[in-house]
Amino acid sequence: MMASSLPPPLAPILIGISTKMYFDLPTTTKYISSLSNPPSPISLFIIPSFPALPAAQQLLADKNRLAQHSQFCPILLGAQNCHHEDTGPFTGEVSPLMLKQLGCSIVELGHAERRASPFHETDEMITLKAQAAIRNGLVPLICIGERARSAVASESVGVAIRECSAQIKAILDAVPGDRELIFAYEPVWAIGAEKPALSYHIATVVGQLKQSVQGREGAVRWLYGGSAGPGIWEDLKGAVDGLFLGRFAHDVGNVEMILKEISKAR
Numbered sequence: 001m002m003a004s005s006l007p008p009p010l011a012p013i014l015i016g017i018s019t020k021m022y023f024d025l026p027t028t029t030k031y032i033s034s035l036s037n038p039p040s041p042i043s044l045f046i047i048p049s050f051p052a053l054p055a056a057q058q059l060l061a062d063k064n065r066l067a068q069h070s071q072f073c074p075i076l077l078g079a080q081n082c083h084h085e086d087t088g089p090f091t092g093e094v095s096p097l098m099l100k101q102l103g104c105s106i107v108e109l110g111h112a113e114r115r116a117s118p119f120h121e122t123d124e125m126i127t128l129k130a131q132a133a134i135r136n137g138l139v140p141l142i143c144i145g146e147r148a149r150s151a152v153a154s155e156s157v158g159v160a161i162r163e164c165s166a167q168i169k170a171i172l173d174a175v176p177g178d179r180e181l182i183f184a185y186e187p188v189w190a191i192g193a194e195k196p197a198l199s200y201h202i203a204t205v206v207g208q209l210k211q212s213v214q215g216r217e218g219a220v221r222w223l224y225g226g227s228a229g230p231g232i233w234e235d236l237k238g239a240v241d242g243l244f245l246g247r248f249a250h251d252v253g254n255v256e257m258i259l260k261e262i263s264k265a266r
């Protein structure tokens, strides 16, 4: 089965929020209700747990209708994972076709928490899922990142580039070159930490990785995630196209601060 529609266009700057499995259903709906549509040219997207998707879709449809014809952009919906087949005997799995039907634009794939135990997702599995996402008109957001911080500071960039390049190559070799992709650079050691990775590290790694997609027809966006919060956008000075937020977005005030920071920096 094939969904024919293309994903809606994304604004040049992307701010994503994954609530992982932190929020229950009432907390998720309350949280989404409190989000404001971002000013142009920012696409804000929210990735809640699967059971919250229908309620989230309804809340966002209402918000986005009100924001129509204003300078504010819609808030998009994403999912935290999908299966690589559209239908079939896969008990407990979630179909990318159904995610599209539920109003998702983006599907997150290969988060460090899914590459690790107990899920052990491999580049091969993530590649199949990216193909399935594209087949169903979803933009795959593929999380990449080195597992450990190198004990030798001067080697940390090289280690990151080596591990991330392999993760990126698996995807680029397998998906059509004209389709949009999002890579979220999330060093595993910076996820759930007190502070994000140093801006110098992020900018150098992403700068180098960008070279591997030079000349690709479809747009590739680069986000940074891993303890990202207010202040980091200014520090990164345009090294990435957006941020992928976790815990520091639980306070909606922080999301508002980041949106203000972006508008101020432009």
Ligand SMILES: O=C(CO)COP(=O)(O)O
Pocket: 018, 111, 186, 190, 191, 192, 193, 225, 226, 227, 228, 244, 245, 246, 247, 248
């Ligand atoms: O994993 C993340 C986003 O995908 C980041 O999570 P934290 O910001 O909570 O470290």
